[in-house]
Amino acid sequence: MDYPSKVLAKAVEEISGLPGIGKKSALRLALHLLRQPQSQAIALGDSLKKLVTDIKYCRDCYNFSDTEICEICSDPKRSEDTLCVVEDVRDVLAIENTGKYRGKYLVLGGKISPMEGVGPNQLNISALGRKLESGSTKELIFALSATMEGDTTSYYIFRKFKNLNVKFSTIARGISVGDELEYADEISLGRSIQNRLPYEENA
Amino acid sequence: MDYPSKVLAKAVEEISGLPGIGKKSALRLALHLLRQPQSQAIALGDSLKKLVTDIKYCRDCYNFSDTEICEICSDPKRSEDTLCVVEDVRDVLAIENTGKYRGKYLVLGGKISPMEGVGPNQLNISALGRKLESGSTKELIFALSATMEGDTTSYYIFRKFKNLNVKFSTIARGISVGDELEYADEISLGRSIQNRLPYEENA
Structure with a gap:
């Protein structure tokens, strides 16, 4: 697609580098930002840059x-x-x-x-x-x-x-709360039978 | 949700301000950026800021x-x-x-x-x-x-x-290419009959 402006083309290209966002969504997001007050895109841009430059990891647990x-x-x-x-x-x-x-x-x-x-x-x-x-x-x-x-x-x-x-x-591996047995995969169902638990009234 | 870091929380908040992106997707995108080389998020952040500050509109057509x-x-x-x-x-x-x-x-x-x-x-x-x-x-x-x-x-x-x-x-309003009449809404179908066109072999 031929964009009418280089700054728009560049923004669309960068946004569509994110996972799950294609060119069309990227353009939609760029046009959305252009309709909002300038400050929103500036705050977003700054916080993304700060995210990767300022983030620290816990020395102990790597959170x-x-x-x-x-x-x-x-x-x-x-x-x-x-x-x-x-x-x-x-x-x-x-x-x-x-x-x-x-x-x-x-x-x-x-x-x-x-x-x-x-x-x-x-x-x-x-x-x-x-x-x-x-x-x-x-x-x-x-x-x-x-x-x-x-x-x-x-x-x-x-x-x-x-x-x-x-x-x-x-x-524990097993059947999730709300799941129907009919649609559970056989491995999960098998494990949930093997690892069955004593029945408790208030479980 | 309680984020372990303020810069992460801020980035998630800003990203989820975009239309169609909730808190979970925003977190996924932020973590994705943290796994990529720093330069990607910096380029993205800069291009978003440039987008809203540098974009110009054509004086004639407003494109x-x-x-x-x-x-x-x-x-x-x-x-x-x-x-x-x-x-x-x-x-x-x-x-x-x-x-x-x-x-x-x-x-x-x-x-x-x-x-x-x-x-x-x-x-x-x-x-x-x-x-x-x-x-x-x-x-x-x-x-x-x-x-x-x-x-x-x-x-x-x-x-x-x-x-x-x-x-x-x-x-022209009418039935889109590839559409089945069965699923077309009655207004479009009605208009497409009213505004019917001469049949052309290579249309």
Whole structure:
């Protein structure tokens, strides 16, 4: 498409570099910004630049943080006993939103994926090792994707650290709340029968 | 949701101010930018700021332009005889992409919509008047939305300028290429029967 203006063409090109946004949506977004007060696009532009230049990672868990040690790691009310291993920051947010976990986290920064060229060395596994060897962790909980890459990653970590005095567990797999059995895949359904739970009235 | 970092929270807030992008997608986009080289987010941020500060409008047709008069208006090969009245720049792009129009444009910048508080004075109708009164236009083509607002706008313009020596026409309404009659709405189908065309072998 031939854009009537170079600044518009450049903006459309940059916006459509984002995942899930094609040229048409990018143009729609650019025209939207042009209809709003200038300050909105300027604030958006500045906050994107600030995001990548100013963001810091917690030295301890690799979560995002504005301080050297993040709020979760520095919270004395949170238990050191359990360490929840997740792929990325979104997973921390998702688990925090449940309000069901009061331990600490370690953000791996991805999962082992030979297809995408991600090996154990690109992940924060040595940091995990240092944390486990310091001895405060009693239980490590894998909260990784239920995919081959997620399973490979937990297996790799388990093999590497199984000799330490740590209990390993993984989040439950089963039928999601609200799902109909008819439409569940057979692996999830199979696992949910194998790992059946005692029936509780108020579960 | 409680974000672990203020710069992240700010970026998510700004991104989710865009139409069609919720908090979850905004977070996904922010995390995507953090995984890419810093230069990508900086280029995106800069181009958004440049977009709203550097964009210019053609003095003649109100299309976007990098120069005072846009490429279409200054192209001597394009006929002055026909003037196509459109709502916004996207419509110019869409019509240009068909390659079927070699006249000039006038971008109204919206349509008359009492519901959204847009009256004729907010649109470039006086500029349209000056163009028509200069006498070079022989035919004015309405290429507006097939909605009540679009129809109101063309009617308003027609009433205002009908005494000038200009022929008024509107783009054809009918069944789109590839549409099944079964699913066409009755108004479009009705209009397409009323305005039927002589059958042509290579149409």
